[in-house]
Amino acid sequence: MGSSIAAAGNTVWVVMKATPEESKPVYVRRSNDGGFSWSDTLRVEPFDGKVSRFPSIAVSDPDMPLVQYMQFDSGYYGARQVVSHMMGSGFMAPVQVSAPFAPGDVCDCCPNQVMVDGDNVAALYRNAGSNVRVMWGGTSTDGGSSFPTGTVVDTTGWIFGQCPSSGPDGFIAGDSLYYVWMSGANTGTKVYLGKASLAGLGLGEQRFMHGGQPQITQQNFPRIAGAGDTLGVVWQQVKNSQTEILFSWSVAGIHGFGIPDTVNTDLAGVQKTPDIAYADGSFHLIWHEATTDQVRYRKASLTNVSSVPVENSIDAAALWPNPVVDVLHVSGGAWVRAIIHDQQGKVVRTDRITSGTLYVGDLAAGEYVLSLSDSRGRTIARKFNKR
Numbered sequence: 001m002g003s004s005i006a007a008a009g010n011t012v013w014v015v016m017k018a019t020p021e022e023s024k025p026v027y028v029r030r031s032n033d034g035g036f037s038w039s040d041t042l043r044v045e046p047f048d049g050k051v052s053r054f055p056s057i058a059v060s061d062p063d064m065p066l067v068q069y070m071q072f073d074s075g076y077y078g079a080r081q082v083v084s085h086m087m088g089s090g091f092m093a094p095v096q097v098s099a100p101f102a103p104g105d106v107c108d109c110c111p112n113q114v115m116v117d118g119d120n121v122a123a124l125y126r127n128a129g130s131n132v133r134v135m136w137g138g139t140s141t142d143g144g145s146s147f148p149t150g151t152v153v154d155t156t157g158w159i160f161g162q163c164p165s166s167g168p169d170g171f172i173a174g175d176s177l178y179y180v181w182m183s184g185a186n187t188g189t190k191v192y193l194g195k196a197s198l199a200g201l202g203l204g205e206q207r208f209m210h211g212g213q214p215q216i217t218q219q220n221f222p223r224i225a226g227a228g229d230t231l232g233v234v235w236q237q238v239k240n241s242q243t244e245i246l247f248s249w250s251v252a253g254i255h256g257f258g259i260p261d262t263v264n265t266d267l268a269g270v271q272k273t274p275d276i277a278y279a280d281g282s283f284h285l286i287w288h289e290a291t292t293d294q295v296r297y298r299k300a301s302l303t304n305v306s307s308v309p310v311e312n313s314i315d316a317a318a319l320w321p322n323p324v325v326d327v328l329h330v331s332g333g334a335w336v337r338a339i340i341h342d343q344q345g346k347v348v349r350t351d352r353i354t355s356g357t358l359y360v361g362d363l364a365a366g367e368y369v370l371s372l373s374d375s376r377g378r379t380i381a382r383k384f385n386k387r
Helices: none
Strands: 004-008 011-017 026-031 051-058 066-073 077-087 113-117 120-126 135-140 149-152 169-173 176-183 190-197 203-208 218-227 230-239 242-250 271-279 282-289 294-301 318-320 327-331 335-341 347-352 357-359 366-374 379-386
Touching: 011 051, 026 051, 026 066, 051 113, 066 113, 066 120, 077 120, 077 135, 113 169, 120 169, 120 176, 135 176, 169 218, 176 218, 176 230, 190 218, 190 230, 230 271, 230 282, 242 271, 242 282, 318 379, 327 366
Parallel strands: 004 051, 218 271
Antiparallel strands: 004 011, 011 026, 051 066, 066 077, 113 120, 120 135, 135 149, 169 176, 176 190, 190 203, 218 230, 230 242, 271 282, 282 294, 318 327, 327 357, 335 347, 335 366, 366 379
């Protein structure tokens, strides 16, 4: 766990932990000009004799950053998660997030993640009570002044006797929270994606990011970024002794992810600990390449292929991703009706297209033909494969 950065417009905040860890506090620094110049350090913690570690930062109002960090009593006892928010010229007293909700101590080597959107705040962390190493969350509707909600947001039930040193990541999208994490509860260490409501963290769907992988394939250190229903997730994956960075994306929320892409172009070496940001229709990805001791970067841009009018050509119809796992995107015309045939020509689905997407996650694996009709009665067919 290193420093953490967040920005709102040209205002940038960085949070860092000073050492020695047992006696030094958490500090922030501020830039008002996009990072060209920086203020002096400002202490986050009160002089309360507590020990801190692993801060993360989030900002919506440039003048009111929030910092989540792990807090201990002297001697590293009673590990818990707290959040402190800035008010005026200083930080307020930390507010308990994990207590009294999560049983026992929090996982004392796993980083956390705080998110903010206006007055709505979500704080994620891994708990460790009775060695149940699952993700918990707390929410606030008053800008972090109180956290009246705390609940489990990870249903895997992973029991593990050591600290996995891997935390959650997420972002707020309207009234929902999208988040990712690693769990070793099923088929080895795997990356999961979840969705929850901000109102009380009511759980929605949870799924593997890359399902069907054998136990020997190890996944870890996931990060997520996006806006609305546009999501991108990166993670580290080890298969056949080869460590690579994988990336998967969706423009239809949790159901729109297809087969992931490999981000790194060099197969030799060890690709580790990725991160991701999203802005203006593009995902920005970084990771550490251990053999060259470099940080590498790639950009993935979403493209709009639906601009060809149906009056000019219905041949512009495009389906993606292909092969598809759950959600099939349909572009290239003003389609109003879709009929799906199996390989024997039998109709297996008839749908109206209202958003340019079709959910096909309940179809059996195989090859299908999609017949599309527009409002003028013109029809075209396209093949797709369902995994």
